[in-house]
Amino acid sequence: MSTKQEIAFTSTSRAINRYAYVIAHKQLRDYNYVEKNIKKARSSQENFMALATGQVPKKVIPAPESNFFVGNIFDLQRDPMNFYLYLHKTYGDIVRFRVFANIYVYLIFHPDDIDYTLRRNHQNYHRGVAHRRLRSLLGDGLLTSEGKAWLHERRLMQPAFHRQRIASFASLMTTLTETMLERWQTLQEPTILDIPAEMMNLALQIVGQALFSTNTSQKVITVGKALTTALEHINHKFYHFTWPDFIPVVSNRRYKQALHTLDSVVQTIIQERRLSKEDHEDLLSILLNARDETTGEGMSDQQLRDEVMTLILAGHETTASTLAWAWYLLSQHPKIESKLHAELASVLGGRTPTLDDLPQLPYSRMIIDEVLRLYPPSWGMSRRTHTDDEIRGYHIPANSEIAIVQYVTHRHPDFWERPEEFDPERFAPAHSAQRPHFAYFPFGGGPRLCIGNNFALMEAQLALATIAQRYRFLPLTERVVKPEPLVTLRMQGGLRMLALKRR
Numbered sequence: 001m002s003t004k005q006e007i008a009f010t011s012t013s014r015a016i017n018r019y020a021y022v023i024a025h026k027q028l029r030d031y032n033y034v035e036k037n038i039k040k041a042r043s044s045q046e047n048f049m050a051l052a053t054g055q056v057p058k059k060v061i062p063a064p065e066s067n068f069f070v071g072n073i074f075d076l077q078r079d080p081m082n083f084y085l086y087l088h089k090t091y092g093d094i095v096r097f098r099v100f101a102n103i104y105v106y107l108i109f110h111p112d113d114i115d116y117t118l119r120r121n122h123q124n125y126h127r128g129v130a131h132r133r134l135r136s137l138l139g140d141g142l143l144t145s146e147g148k149a150w151l152h153e154r155r156l157m158q159p160a161f162h163r164q165r166i167a168s169f170a171s172l173m174t175t176l177t178e179t180m181l182e183r184w185q186t187l188q189e190p191t192i193l194d195i196p197a198e199m200m201n202l203a204l205q206i207v208g209q210a211l212f213s214t215n216t217s218q219k220v221i222t223v224g225k226a227l228t229t230a231l232e233h234i235n236h237k238f239y240h241f242t243w244p245d246f247i248p249v250v251s252n253r254r255y256k257q258a259l260h261t262l263d264s265v266v267q268t269i270i271q272e273r274r275l276s277k278e279d280h281e282d283l284l285s286i287l288l289n290a291r292d293e294t295t296g297e298g299m300s301d302q303q304l305r306d307e308v309m310t311l312i313l314a315g316h317e318t319t320a321s322t323l324a325w326a327w328y329l330l331s332q333h334p335k336i337e338s339k340l341h342a343e344l345a346s347v348l349g350g351r352t353p354t355l356d357d358l359p360q361l362p363y364s365r366m367i368i369d370e371v372l373r374l375y376p377p378s379w380g381m382s383r384r385t386h387t388d389d390e391i392r393g394y395h396i397p398a399n400s401e402i403a404i405v406q407y408v409t410h411r412h413p414d415f416w417e418r419p420e421e422f423d424p425e426r427f428a429p430a431h432s433a434q435r436p437h438f439a440y441f442p443f444g445g446g447p448r449l450c451i452g453n454n455f456a457l458m459e460a461q462l463a464l465a466t467i468a469q470r471y472r473f474l475p476l477t478e479r480v481v482k483p484e485p486l487v488t489l490r491m492q493g494g495l496r497m498l499a500l501k502r503r
């Protein structure tokens, strides 16, 4: 018997056997069994039919047991991170889980397949459900737009993130960090800080000033608060069944109010700037002056509003989360912390770091890289297939929801030894060179790579070096801080730390 005949024979007998059992269980009213096995029988039958017509049979994507009506949604709600880690460990590099009835999410964990979806065949992978949820907040900004509109916006905005332009923000970053340290000096001792809130405030001030230059700090704080309220609403909706937005329950009204505040503050800043005609040498000026190469048209007020909101949102939570996790991890690893202090002392000797110092501070950069591996702020990315596709020999139907989860791939045991351990040495150049590109992708990849990646890395490294020379932090309890997967990876229960002056 040839291999094809063998598969055909096995498929047919499997289908016949399963159908026989299904009929028996139907008579016993064991519908659970019927539901589970009818699918398998059909797939065996499909394989047989495929072979009979000369096609290659479809492989069935591994999936966990699930309920037909609620799928695996409760496993997902309970603890998404551990659910995804469990699925990878149990079922391998491609898994699907049921959301409801025949609606599935396909999880892709292997670097080669991530390379395929984000880069080699990116045209077939559009923005997924997470981006659609963000649309009510960010409109058609760079993060959420698609196709030609996205390409047009990316071309207009790319010059704002050119290396040279970003370099001019280095002194802004250290000045604002030092302003924060001066405020800490005035606090009562022992100084206890809400670390995520401090880092969030710092990152918000930095992105706010980079966008709007001076005199907007109060407006930036208002925007930050309204954004947090709006994001909490979107986060909640992501994992829970909630009322549709048009029903005026308290949470929906609060969300609408936050959107209204955001719109009015951002529109006021844009209007003031359009009238002033001054060149402020900030990101907003670049956006205001950007012109389409062919039509010569600039951005409309609505487009500017969407881009500004996108940059504030994408540009502060992420870097703030990186810094907060860095302080936590350093407090748990005194040897790594001492090595960082030694590098800072020998290169900077107590002075404020500049952009030119950064290449001389490789260990601080390795720390940031390792923090981004263990706790990637953008911990997962969602996509939707445009047409039918095939990954790892499995058929993926058109319009399927795909999830690519950095949090899991950054712990893939084939590419990371002792994956849960905090070890910045993994990012020494010799080690990094041996890994496939998409084993580590905190900033995504392909054409939709994060536009602010250099801005973020520069900010994180400068803030780390400036703060670590003046303070070290100790947690107030021995509690192990767990990640909370919201739009970014926050800390469950927050993190209050004791700030100890180093000089």
Ligand code: HEM
Residues within 6 Å of the ligand: 142, 143, 144, 154, 207, 310, 311, 314, 315, 316, 318, 319, 322, 376, 377, 378, 381, 382, 441, 442, 443, 444, 445, 447, 448, 449, 450, 451, 452, 453, 455, 456, 457
């Ligand atoms: C540690 C900090 C950051 C991390 C980990 C991060 C991560 C990411 C990731 C993973 C994506 C791709 C999302 C996807 O394709 O689904 C992305 C896109 C984006 N990021 Fe960042 N980001 C960071 C900082 C920033 C900063 C500082 C800015 C701006 C000031 C920014 C602006 C954007 C924008 C506008 C996009 C959309 C790009 C496009 O689709 O063309 N990000 N970011």
